[in-house]
Amino acid sequence: MPFSMRDLQGLVGDYTQFTGRASAQTSEYIEEIVAPLLAARKDQMAEIDSSLSV
Numbered sequence: 001m002p003f004s005m006r007d008l009q010g011l012v013g014d015y016t017q018f019t020g021r022a023s024a025q026t027s028e029y030i031e032e033i034v035a036p037l038l039a040a041r042k043d044q045m046a047e048i049d050s051s052l053s054v
Helices: 005-012 022-040
Strands: none
């Protein structure tokens, strides 16, 4: 095997190396796109639970 278990854990131990800006982009999308749409239509969705948890 070219890598020891310790080497592999070092490579994949910090998952953020593989996700890039995904977390920030998701938050930005929700804040800039989704939240304004929900706010603009909140009177139409009085009975709908539109809460979102990421």
